[in-house]
Amino acid sequence: xxxxxxxxxxxxxxxxxxxxxxxxxxxxxxxxxxxxxxxxxxxxxxxxxxxxxxxxxxxxxxxxxxxxxxxxxxxxxxxxxxxxxxxxxxxxxxxxxxxxxxxxxxxxxxxxxxxxxxxxxxxxxxxxxxxxxxxxxxxxxxxxxxxxxxxxxxxxxxxxxxxxxxxxxxxxxxxxxxxxxxxxxxxxxxxxxxxxxxxxxxxxxxxxxxxxxxxxxxxxxxxxxxxxxxxxxxxxxxxxxxxxxxxxxxxxxxxxxxxxxxxxxxxxxxxxxxxxxxxxxxxxxxxxxxxxxxxxxxxxxxxxxxxxxxxxxxxxxxxxxxxxxxxxxxxxxxxxxxxxxxxxxxxxxxxxxxxxxxxxxxxxxxxxxxxxxxxxxxxxxxxxxxxxxxxxxxxxxxxxxxxxxxxxxxxxxxxxxxxxxxxxxxxxxxxxxxxxxxxxxxxxxxxxx
Amino acid sequence: xxxxxxxxxxxxxxxxxxxxxxxxxxxxxxxxxxxxxxxxxxxxxxxxxxxxxxxxxxxxxxxxxxxxxxxxxxxxxxxxxxxxxxxxxxxxxxxxxxxxxxxxxxxxxxxxxxxxxxxxxxxxxxxxxxxxxxxxxxxxxxxxxxxxxxxxxxxxxxxxxxxxxxxxxxxxxxxxxxxxxxxxxxxxxxxxxxxxxxxxxxxxxxxxxxxxxxxxxxxxxxxxxxxxxxxxxxxxxxxxxxxxxxxxxxxxxxxxxxxxxxxxxxxxxxxxxxxxxxxxxxxxxxxxxxxxxxxxxxxxxxxxxxxxxxxxxxxxxxxxxxxxxxxxxxxxxxxxxxxxxxxxxxxxxxxxxxxxxxxxxxxxxxxxxxxxxxxxxxxxxxxxxxxxxxxxxxxxxxxxxxxxxxxxxxxxxxxxxxxxxxxxxxxxxxxxxxxxxxxxxxxxxxxxx
Numbered sequence: 033x034x035x036x037x038x039x040x041x042x043x044x045x046x047x048x049x050x051x052x053x054x055x056x057x058x059x060x061x062x063x064x065x066x067x068x069x070x071x072x073x074x075x076x077x078x079x080x081x082x083x084x085x086x087x088x089x090x091x092x093x094x095x096x097x098x099x100x101x102x103x104x105x106x107x108x109x110x111x112x113x114x115x116x117x118x119x120x121x122x123x124x125x126x127x128x129x130x131x132x133x134x135x136x137x138x139x140x141x142x143x144x145x146x147x148x149x150x151x152x153x154x155x156x157x158x159x160x161x162x163x164x165x166x167x168x169x170x171x172x173x174x175x176x177x178x179x180x181x182x183x184x185x186x187x188x189x190x191x192x193x194x195x196x197x198x199x200x201x202x203x204x205x206x207x208x209x210x211x212x213x214x215x216x217x218x219x220x221x222x223x224x225x226x227x228x229x230x231x232x233x234x235x236x237x238x239x240x241x242x243x244x245x246x247x248x249x250x251x252x253x254x255x256x257x258x259x260x261x262x263x264x265x266x267x268x269x270x271x272x273x274x275x276x277x278x279x280x281x282x283x284x285x286x287x288x289x290x291x292x293x294x295x296x297x298x299x300x301x302x303x304x305x306x307x308x309x310x311x312x313x314x315x316x317x318x319x320x321x322x323x324x325x326x327x328x329x330x331x332x333x334x335x336x337x338x339x340x341x342x343x344x345x346x347x348x349x350x351x352x353x354x355x356x357x358x359x360x361x362x363x364x365x366x367x368x369x370x371x372x373x374x375x376x377x378x379x380x381x382x383x384x385x386x387x388x389x390x391x392x393x394x395x396x397x398x399x400x401x402x403x404x405x406x407x408x409x410x411x412x413x414x415x416x417x418x419x420x421x422x423x424x425x426x427x428x429x430x431x432x433x434x435x436x437x438x439x440x441x442x443x444x445x446x447x448x449x450x451x452x453x454x455x456x457x458x459x460x461x462x463x464x465x466x467x468x469x470x471x472x473x474x475x476x477x478x479x480x481x
Numbered sequence: 482x483x484x485x486x487x488x489x490x491x492x493x494x495x496x497x498x499x500x501x502x503x504x505x506x507x508x509x510x511x512x513x514x515x516x517x518x519x520x521x522x523x524x525x526x527x528x529x530x531x532x533x534x535x536x537x538x539x540x541x542x543x544x545x546x547x548x549x550x551x552x553x554x555x556x557x558x559x560x561x562x563x564x565x566x567x568x569x570x571x572x573x574x575x576x577x578x579x580x581x582x583x584x585x586x587x588x589x590x591x592x593x594x595x596x597x598x599x600x601x602x603x604x605x606x607x608x609x610x611x612x613x614x615x616x617x618x619x620x621x622x623x624x625x626x627x628x629x630x631x632x633x634x635x636x637x638x639x640x641x642x643x644x645x646x647x648x649x650x651x652x653x654x655x656x657x658x659x660x661x662x663x664x665x666x667x668x669x670x671x672x673x674x675x676x677x678x679x680x681x682x683x684x685x686x687x688x689x690x691x692x693x694x695x696x697x698x699x700x701x702x703x704x705x706x707x708x709x710x711x712x713x714x715x716x717x718x719x720x721x722x723x724x725x726x727x728x729x730x731x732x733x734x735x736x737x738x739x740x741x742x743x744x745x746x747x748x749x750x751x752x753x754x755x756x757x758x759x760x761x762x763x764x765x766x767x768x769x770x771x772x773x774x775x776x777x778x779x780x781x782x783x784x785x786x787x788x789x790x791x792x793x794x795x796x797x798x799x800x801x802x803x804x805x806x807x808x809x810x811x812x813x814x815x816x817x818x819x820x821x822x823x824x825x826x827x828x829x830x831x832x833x834x835x836x837x838x839x840x841x842x843x844x845x846x847x848x849x850x851x852x853x854x855x856x857x858x859x860x861x862x863x864x865x866x867x868x869x870x871x872x873x874x875x876x877x878x879x880x881x882x883x884x885x886x887x888x889x890x891x892x893x894x895x896x897x898x899x900x901x902x903x904x905x906x907x908x909x910x911x912x913x914x915x916x917x918x919x920x921x922x923x924x925x926x927x928x929x930x
Contacts (some may be wrong), residue, residue, distance in 0.1 A: 093702075171647030177620040198620030216831065219915070363809070382665065382859050408857060408865050410831050415864015416857050453915045461910035466668070466857075466902045 072314035136142070172413065174445060175198055176213075182306055187298035193307045202306055204274060206299070213411050217276055217310065220417060222454035223407040224464065225280035227419055228340045229374035230459060234286040234441065256420025264288045268367065270326040270340045271345035273299035281342075283444040284450075290319045291338075293326040312448055330363045338367050344377040361398045361422075370426025374399070375419055381413035381469045383407055388469070392476045395422045403431045404473060407453075407461035419462075432463045524535035623754075623860065625649055625662075631755055636747035643755045649860060651755055653723060655748070662860050666725055666759065669866060671903035672856040672911065674729030676868055677789045677824035678716070679883035680910060683735040683890065713737045714788045717816065719775040721793035727762025732893040732900075739768045740787075743776040761897055779812045787816050792825040810847045810871075819875025823848070824868050830855055830918045831863035837918070841925045844871050852880045853922060854911035856902075868911075881912045 178200035184193050193205040201214025212220065232387040267287040269277050273294035281290050294300060300321075305309040314321065321375045322329055326345070341364055364374050376395075379387050388404065395402045399422035423429035438444050445451050465473070549867050588773060626647035642654040650663025661669065715738040718726050722743035732738050747809050749770075753760040763770065771778055775794070790813055813823050825844075828836050835854065844851045848871035855867040872878035886905045894900050914922070 156898075171649065172626065173622075173624040175622040175624060202619070274537035382857075408831070408855075408863075408867075410863035414857075416859075430888035450916075452917045455913075455916050455919070458915060461913035464904075464906035464910035466907060467899075467904050468901045470904070 077204045102422070118447045121242075138191060139294075141466050174413070176203060178212075183302055187296050187299065189296045191297050192296075192302055194302055202300070203411075204307065205297075212274060212276065212307075212310070214307070214309070216410050217274075218452040219407055220412075221276035221310070222282050222451060223405075223417075223458075224342055224344060224375055224377065224419060225277050226283075226438055226454045227405055227421060227431070227459060227462065228373040229284050229287075229344060230428055230436045230456070231280065231421070231423075231431045231440055232339060232371070232373055232436060234284065234436045245336050259323040266291065266338045268293065268330075268333075268341045270330075270341065270343045271295075272342065273297075274307060274310045275300070275313035276307075276310040276314065277342055277344050278319055279310060279448055280313075282316040282318070283438070283443070283447045284441065287339075288318060290316065291318060291322060293322045293329040294322060295323070295325055297323050309449065327360060327363065328368050329457055333367050336369045336372075338372055340371055340373045341368060342373070343374070345377070358394050358397060362394055365422075365424050366426045367481070370424060371429060372424050372426070373429055373431075374422040376422070378404065378418040378420040380412065380414045380416050381418055381466065382416060385469060385472050386416060388420075389472055389476065391420050395420055396476060399423060400425045401429055403463060403477060404465065404469075407458075407462055432460060434459045502860075504676040517558050529566070551693050623862070624653060625659075625860075633846070634743050634747065637745075638745045641747050641751055643751055652860075653748075653751070653756065659860050661723060661725065661756075661759070663756070663758070666723075667901040668856055668858045669861075670725035670729050670759070670778060671900060672854075672866075672907075673791055673793060673826065673868060674726050675732075675887055675903045676854055676870060676880070676908060676911065677791060678730065678733050678736075678821040679885045680790060680870070680872075680878055680880045680885055681820070681822055681885060683733065683885045715740065715786055717742065717779075717782075717787045717790045719779075719792040719794055720792065721791065722742075723747075723752040723756060723759045724791050725751070725759040726763035726791055727765060727768055728759060729762075730895055731762060731765040731767070732896045733734055733890065734893070736788075737767060738769060739765065741768060742771045742773060744772070744774055746772050747787075747816055748899065758898065776812065782816050784815050785818045785821075787820055787821055789818060789822045789824070792823070794826070807843050807846060810844055814873050815869075816848045817873045819873060820878060821875070822871050822878055822880075823871040825871070827853065827867040829863045829865050829870040830867055830915065831865060834918060834921050837867060837869075838921055838925065841870050841922055844869055845925060848872060849874045850878055850880070852912060852926060853914065853918075854880070855914075856907075856911055881909060883908045 047227050116129055179196040179198050182194040182196055182202065184191075186192070190207045191205075193208075196207070197203050200216070203213045204211045208472045245375065265284075267281050268288050269290065269292040271294055271408045272278065273296060278290060278292060281287060300311070300314070300323075306316070313319065343364070361374075368374065374395075376391070378391050381388060392402055392404060401423040403421045404418060405421060406416050408415060421431045423431070434456050437442070438451070438454065439456060560592050628645040628647050631643040631645055631651065633640075635641070639656045640654075642657075644654070646652050646662065648664070652662045653660045679863075714736045715735075716730050716736050718730070718739065718741040720743055721727065721741060722745060726739060727739060730736055749760070749763070749772075753763065762768070792813070817823065823844075825840070827840050830837060841851055841853060849873040852868060852870045853867060855865050857864060858866045870880045872880070883905050887900070887903065888905060
């Protein structure tokens with residue numbers, strides 16, 4: 033009755049892997065080894081202090097945990113089941129994340145076997161299968177039943193897996209982390225695209241000037257001229273190789289150019305083959321595809337080129353290592369026009385509030401206005417995903433109230449395919465924060481509009 | 482490193498078990514057997530038509546599936562992995578739910594063993610362990626690592642299990658379904674209590690009349706008298722034996738009496754022992770505990786007794802079999818004052834839109850105003866839970882805009898313990914519906930305010 037089941041680690045797209053790989057490089061250096069090393073082993077072996085002394089950025093509060101205000105909501109405070117002592121301990125969610133090396137991830141495909149399990153624990157006795165979850169979310173797992181594995185390969189950057197699930201349609205997994213499922217992809221794609229784009233005026237709609245002039249040669253004749261000046265609106269997508277974000281941006285007819293910079297061509301190819309409803313986004317003539325490193329791409333871009341940038345990075349590697357640090361946000365800000373907007377995927381409010389604080393804090397140093405929004409996406413960890421929205425110095429942007437409501441854009445709701453999740457009510461609602469999160473980030477957002 | 486792990490079936494509190502047990506009774510009748518029978522077996526054996534002909538209520542649309550508009554969002558259309566034919570097929574989510582007999586549930590405790598698994602499939606070959614999820618949500622599972630089983634017993638109504646999880650604190654499981662975890666219980670408890678209570682005026686605040694009368698014996702002296710008439714505000718909780726909803730209702734000082742009718746005393750006892758932060762709700766002197774069947778209790782109640790009723794039923798059994806059908810809602814409506822409000826737990830928008838439609842449709846036949854709201858709760862299926870809010874004929878109730886904002890109630894935010902989730906922004910946001918759900922229920926809610 034049941035054929036194959038994959039325990040898929042829940043999704044976390046951005047920051048952890050960056051930190052992880054940086055740590056790995058670091059340890060490769062200090063240990064003089066080219067083999068991948070489990071960071072947890074290193075920490076247990078007494079290297080953790082060096083991490084601190086070398087000043088690796090584990091967040092605004094360094095390596096400290098959240099205060100009592102977030103009791104019960106903080107990152108897991110255990111390391112392999114044992115409580116850590118003192119405030120300077122590495123949250124085990126991060127610590128365990130660090131132990132999730134790419135080489136470890138590569139074994140994830142072996143998880144698609146009969147039964148519900150992911151990978152074998154080293155601590156299991158010989159012959160005894162002990163199963164555990166992705167270390168990013170210790171103590172829990174979300175499992176999807178696999179009907180059929182459709183694609184499995186390793187690109188230059190990551191392991192790419194596509195399988196047909198029993199109840200969520202086709203699923204894209206990168207390095208063992210679910211990126212999207214056909215059943216709920218639209219919630220993420222629509223929100224990450226329209227939250228920023230509906231927060232900025234649509235030039236075709238608003239820069240429509242009606243000039244009424246009294247004729248010089250016929251004094252009593254009023255000449256009415258309409259001057260609709262079109263800005264060349266440009267949007268950049270960082271990552272987003274599945275095409276889903278492109279599909280959503282395409283609904284905005286005011287957008288003239290959609291640049292996308294995706295580092296991994298295999299993701300695009302796989303999407304075109306297995307996820308045509310997402311890859312359709314690439315077919316829009318306004319899309320200009322750039323295969324390569326987004327940081328490099330942005331450095332070469334003229335300052336003030338983009339009206340909006342959407343960071344949908346699936347798994348930053350190589351030059352993208354810096355994707356969650358201040359220099360990257362400065363690069364993004366530079367590439368934006370005055371009043372331009374950024375939307376960046378930003379964690380789960382239930383699992384990693386301190387990382388949300390960090391990201392908001394970093395963005396506040398660079399941007400004029402920073403806000404946080406969230407949405408329901410069942411196949412992401414804890415069932416939610418967050419977004420940090422920023423705007424540069426320039427015209428004020430009120431993210432919470434869409435100035436450019438999607439319902440008023442001609443044909444936008446049905447372009448390519450009907451919208452399924454986002455609407456102006458959902459836009460406004462996305463900025464309502466639960467009290468526990470509000471307490472953590474209120475002071476950071478206080479001076480934002 | 483990993484000790485014990487429980488694959489816990491995700492939570493569904495209300496309707497399915499009712500349907501399930503009714504079906505079981507039905508089959509017991511037609512087959513003349515007293516043994517529990519797996520409905521899926523019956524269907525496979527050719528009994529499914531009889532279900533249809535006998536007119537068992539599978540919803541507003543009978544046994545039909547959702548239309549194309551909900552493509553990809555409908556209930557699973559497969560039965561044991563095979564697509565069903567025609568529009569009259571039973572959605573497999575329901576079909577599989579029906580196969581989840583109480584007797585099957587009773588085996589759930591055996592799922593707490595080393596490794597990630599729940600129970601053994603009968604279809605597995607001898608000696609081959611094939612693991613599967615709770616049939617309520619075919620094709621997926623949410624698993625929690627079990628640190629220690631704290632309590633395990635069977636009451637007159639259900640299996641009660643409490644375990645210490647690795648990362649979600651203590652967990653209460655009834656009949657194999659997670660009811661709450663210490664980490665995220667507040668999201669559910671706060672929303673189900675304050676959505677209705679903040680939608681009705683707080684009498685202590687609004688019925689404060691200032692009378693200014695010219696004195697008869699001293700014509701130039703104005704006598705000012707303040708008359709604060711206090712209603713005797715009564716709230717009823719159906720179910721809610723853990724006490725969490727009581728804790729939240731207690732924040733409202735205008736409430737004079739909090740009746741609670743819980744059928745299973747063991748749930749209360751277990752909560753008092755293992756979940757003191759929830760059971761503290763029972764300590765409020767306004768709470769009047771009634772152990773028994775809520776339907777019976779309501780029948781004996783005078784008409785128009787309650788200002789608000791909150792249905793937090795964990796697992797309706799026995800007389801509560803009718804808890805999701807029209808007569809029960811009529812009983813609730815009768816027990817409410819004019820303009821009184823009802824809040825009823827109502828499924829996940831991601832998994833069972835047709836059941837949400839059904840519930841709204843049924844409520845519309847009895848109540849003047851019906852609205853739907855939802856909230857994020859990570860340990861519930863798909864990470865969300867919904868609420869149907871209804872008000873009786875009488876003063877208009879605008880559920881979407883809290884007339885009685887919690888922030889303005891003296892001490893409410895910190896009473897007993899600080900609020901963690903609900904606030905007036907979250908209240909308003911809860912009524913914003915994703916486009917796919919709005920399409921399904923818009924016509925049903927259209928005539929509601």
